[in-house]
Amino acid sequence: MKITTETGERHVLAVTVDNEAGVLAKITGLFTARGYNIESLTVADITADHALSRITIVTSGPPPIIDQIIAQLDRLVPVHKVTDLTDQGAHVEREIALVKVAGTGDKRIEALRLADVFRAKVVDTTINSFIFEITGNSEKVDRFIALMRECGLVEVGRTGVVAIARGAEAL
Amino acid sequence: MTEMSGADMVVQALVDLGVDTVFGYPGGAVLPIYDALFNHPQIKHILVRHEQAATHAAEGYARVTGRPGVVLVTSGPGATNAVTGITDALLDSIPMIVLTGQVPTTLIGTDAFQECDTVGITRHCTKHNYLVMDPDRLGPILHEAFYIATHGRPGPVVIDIPKNVQVAVGTYSVPARIEHQSYRPQVEPDAAAIAEAIELIAAAERPIFYTGGGVINAGPDASAALRQLVGLTGAPITSTLMGLGAFPSDDPKWLGMLGMHGTYESNMAMNRADLIIAVGARFDDRVTGRLDAFAPHAKKIHIDIDRSSINKIVPVDVAVLGDAGRALDALIAAWQDKGHKARDLGEWWRRIDGWRAARCLDFPEKKDAAAEIMPQRAVKALFEATRGRDPIITTEVGQHQMWAAQHFGFSAPNRWLTSGGLGTMGYGFPAAVGAQIARPDRLVICIAGEASLQMNIQEMGTVSQYRLPVKIFILNNEWMGMVRQWQELTYESRYSNSYSDSLPDFVKLAEAYGWTGMRIDTLGELEEGIQTMLDTPGPVIVDCRVAKLANCFPMIPSGAAHTDMILQPSDVTGTMDDEAKALV
Ligand SMILES: Cc1cc2nc3c(=O)[nH]c(=O)nc-3n(C[C@H](O)[C@H](O)[C@H](O)COP(=O)(O)OP(=O)(O)OC[C@H]3O[C@@H](n4cnc5c(N)ncnc54)[C@H](O)[C@@H]3O)c2cc1C
Numbered sequence: 001m002k003i004t005t006e007t008g009e010r011h012v013l014a015v016t017v018d019n020e021a022g023v024l025a026k027i028t029g030l031f032t033a034r035g036y037n038i039e040s041l042t043v044a045d046i047t048a049d050h051a052l053s054r055i056t057i058v059t060s061g062p063p064p065i066i067d068q069i070i071a072q073l074d075r076l077v078p079v080h081k082v083t084d085l086t087d088q089g090a091h092v093e094r095e096i097a098l099v100k101v102a103g104t105g106d107k108r109i110e111a112l113r114l115a116d117v118f119r120a121k122v123v124d125t126t127i128n129s130f131i132f133e134i135t136g137n138s139e140k141v142d143r144f145i146a147l148m149r150e151c152g153l154v155e156v157g158r159t160g161v162v163a164i165a166r167g168a169e170a171l
Numbered sequence: 172m173t174e175m176s177g178a179d180m181v182v183q184a185l186v187d188l189g190v191d192t193v194f195g196y197p198g199g200a201v202l203p204i205y206d207a208l209f210n211h212p213q214i215k216h217i218l219v220r221h222e223q224a225a226t227h228a229a230e231g232y233a234r235v236t237g238r239p240g241v242v243l244v245t246s247g248p249g250a251t252n253a254v255t256g257i258t259d260a261l262l263d264s265i266p267m268i269v270l271t272g273q274v275p276t277t278l279i280g281t282d283a284f285q286e287c288d289t290v291g292i293t294r295h296c297t298k299h300n301y302l303v304m305d306p307d308r309l310g311p312i313l314h315e316a317f318y319i320a321t322h323g324r325p326g327p328v329v330i331d332i333p334k335n336v337q338v339a340v341g342t343y344s345v346p347a348r349i350e351h352q353s354y355r356p357q358v359e360p361d362a363a364a365i366a367e368a369i370e371l372i373a374a375a376e377r378p379i380f381y382t383g384g385g386v387i388n389a390g391p392d393a394s395a396a397l398r399q400l401v402g403l404t405g406a407p408i409t410s411t412l413m414g415l416g417a418f419p420s421d422d423p424k425w426l427g428m429l430g431m432h433g434t435y436e437s438n439m440a441m442n443r444a445d446l447i448i449a450v451g452a453r454f455d456d457r458v459t460g461r462l463d464a465f466a467p468h469a470k471k472i473h474i475d476i477d478r479s480s481i482n483k484i485v486p487v488d489v490a491v492l493g494d495a496g497r498a499l500d501a502l503i504a505a506w507q508d509k510g511h512k513a514r515d516l517g518e519w520w521r522r523i524d525g526w527r528a529a530r531c532l533d534f535p536e537k538k539d540a541a542a543e544i545m546p547q548r549a550v551k552a553l554f555e556a557t558r559g560r561d562p563i564i565t566t567e568v569g570q571h572q573m574w575a576a577q578h579f580g581f582s583a584p585n586r587w588l589t590s591g592g593l594g595t596m597g598y599g600f601p602a603a604v605g606a607q608i609a610r611p612d613r614l615v616i617c618i619a620g621e622a623s624l625q626m627n628i629q630e631m632g633t634v635s636q637y638r639l640p641v642k643i644f645i646l647n648n649e650w651m652g653m654v655r656q657w658q659e660l661t662y663e664s665r666y667s668n669s670y671s672d673s674l675p676d677f678v679k680l681a682e683a684y685g686w687t688g689m690r691i692d693t694l695g696e697l698e699e700g701i702q703t704m705l706d707t708p709g710p711v712i713v714d715c716r717v718a719k720l721a722n723c724f725p726m727i728p729s730g731a732a733h734t735d736m737i738l739q740p741s742d743v744t745g746t747m748d749d750e751a752k753a754l755v
């Protein structure tokens with residue numbers, strides 16, 4: 001017999017939660033236990049009193065599954081609010097990558113030239129390496145990393161996506 | 172605000188919260204709380220024989236009273252033994268508080284003696300859990316935990332308390348308003364949704380109510396409202412396993428349970444309906460059967476307090492988020508405000524009567540006194556003998572559970588205790604213990620299978636200790652009948668490891684624990700045997716020998732449509748394809 005899995009559209013969720021032990025485990029555990037995808041997850045506390053954290057989750061699934069994910073998150077006791085930024089409309093997504101490239105000669109020059117095109121910053125350099133810092137949406141970061149593979153890529157670190165809705169309103 | 176030890180705070184909070192009973196088992200990490208209990212005789216502690224039984228007893232207590240069951244166990248093995256019952260309560264939406272001892276905060280994470288990561292282990296089988304690191308937080312957390320366990324969709328909450336937090340002195344405080352910052356379930360239904368729902372109900376030609384455990388959760392008033400609304404509309408009603416008792420089974424509008432082992436008339440009516448009014452039911456796979464064939468012609472209204480239950484499995488047309496009782500009240504009010512009158516559903520009822528004529532719960536049997544007892548007959552006889560005594564019935568898991576659901580009639584909520592979601596063998600007997608503790612004067616009977624009963628049979632000691640008059644009625648077929656039935660239907664009768672070998676002599680076992688033990692072997696002995704059980708004071712175990720190879724019908728095979736019910740043994744083909752075999 002065939003074992004089938006479903007694919008679907010990408011959604012960015014912003015979740016505000018109590019900043020307390022176990023919350024992240026609860027949320028990631030929910031995703032694994034119910035078989036939902038996590039493409040990216042970031043978390044940091046966002047209030048002056050450190051009471052709340054904001055989690056940005058990039059997930060994918062058919063619309064009924066996205067609806068379930070939101071409902072399942074929303075009923076967790078420490079979760080204050082779940083917002084589907086994708087559903088809400090225009091929003092800005094950013095992530096940062098640190099990209100280490102090693103090499104000399106033409107490759108090194110090409111890496112620097114491409115970094116300039118992508119507005120990546122050089123944050124560290126030795127005689128035969130660079131570390132670039134690039135900020136942008138995931139697709140831009142992906143493209144930059146793909147190009148760097150041709151230019152001596154040795155290591156990548158990425159933050160995952162943070163996102164926020166456009167306009168004056170808060171969540 | 173008073174200074175006291177953490178352990179005293181725990182007990183004080185229980186007293187303040189109106190707890191009269193705790194089911195538990197002591198151990199090193201909860202000794203301070205046990206010592207505090209010693210000084211608080213207003214809380215009755217029921218000493219079980221295994222922590223799993225404490226959790227099921229607490230579930231039983233909760234199901235009959237509507238109040239949360241409270242459990243107290245030690246760290247490590249005490250906590251892990253409780254996990255099955257905690258998960259059972261989560262799946263069946265039972266309010267429960269489980270207090271677990273933990274190693275001192277200074278030793279957490281060191282693989283200390285009887286340390287386990289209780290909050291980690293129970294994170295996904297609780298509605299919420301806490302590790303308390305500061306005695307001053309005990310008061311607020313206990314009060315909040317009760318709020319969470321009982322508000323919205325009920326469920327189990329674990330509070331893990333390190334031993335040094337129990338010993339330390341701190342300030343006991345009660346939150347002024349027990350309302351959680353982020354957890355505020357919607358109770359009142361949305362007026363627009365009610366208005367939309369009532370128009371659909373008034374216009375439907377083939378409506379059916381499909382009700383579930385949520386009506387029981389919503390309290391006896393919700394059951395009363397359900398009866399009123401069904402009466403106003405004149406529509407037929409079916410229920411899940413978990414909702415039995417919310418509507419009286421002797422009412423002509425009652426079609427019996429639906430789903431895998433539900434009645435033909437319920438399942439056919441669901442399939443042919445043009446409107447389904449789901450109230451506190453979660454479209455479980457035992458109920459829907461093959462999803463693409465589930466109620467294909469019906470618009471669906473779904474009343475549920477948990478947003479995640481709505482559209483989870485079956486997309487619905489009108490979602491009413493809120494408490495079942497409030498929503499039913501609102502529907503009644505809307506029906507009356509609009510001056511709706513019940514439609515003529517004569518044509519619909521004629522079709523239903525046609526399905527009823529199949530008499531799907533009939534079973535073949537021999538009627539002479541020496542004949543073997545059909546298990547269905549035993550349940551029917553038990554029902555007849557206890558009519559008018561308003562018994563509380565618990566079950567274990569298996570064929571006997573389904574026969575009890577099919578052949579025992581209920582006319583009020585909180586009398587039917589069964590493990591539906593997790594299907595936990597070993598639930599029924601301790602649940603009966605909890606029910607009997609909560610309702611000492613009532614007749615409590617556990618309808619058991621001989622295999623399931625053995626999963627928590629050690630609780631016979633608890634029953635003896637507290638002199639509980641619990642009756643256990645075993646439908647003894649010498650097989651794990653439900654497993655054997657599936658093997659017969661799916662695996663060409665290769666009965667792999669499903670025989671209940673080396674059974675104890677239940678009569679002697681009863682005697683060993685100071686109970687009365689009885690055996691019923693033939694049809695001729697059945698009624699008298701049941702009467703003797705009922706007339707015997709104190710706990711009784713009845714070993715009722717029944718037909719060994721009887722199967723539970725009707726049955727919708729896994730993954731089949733409601734219309735593909737197997738009504739009789741002769742309908743069985745004996746083979747199944749892999750797709751069907753892969754379903755549970
Ligand atoms: C061997 C075996 C066979 C089974 N066969 C069948 C079968 O044939 N038919 C059958 O029906 N079941 C059967 N079951 C049980 C089945 O597995 C499910 O447990 C059951 O169908 C679920 O019942 P429910 O939909 O009423 O939901 P429950 O589990 O009782 O859930 C209650 C629902 O109501 C909601 N709710 C809770 N409180 C409220 C409130 N105050 N107001 C509004 N909503 C509320 C909850 O959010 C939830 O959605 C079987 C189980 C076993 C072990």
Ligand SMILES: Cc1ncc(C[n+]2csc(CCOP(=O)(O)OP(=O)(O)O)c2C)c(N)n1
Pocket residue numbers: 567568569570571572594595596597619620621622623624646648650651652653654671
């Ligand atoms: C703890 C647990 N283990 C295994 C099962 C799987 N199971 C479901 S029914 C059943 C057989 C039950 O046999 P018995 O109690 O004798 O009842 P019968 O079906 O014969 O009425 C088994 C093993 C279960 N539900 N629970």
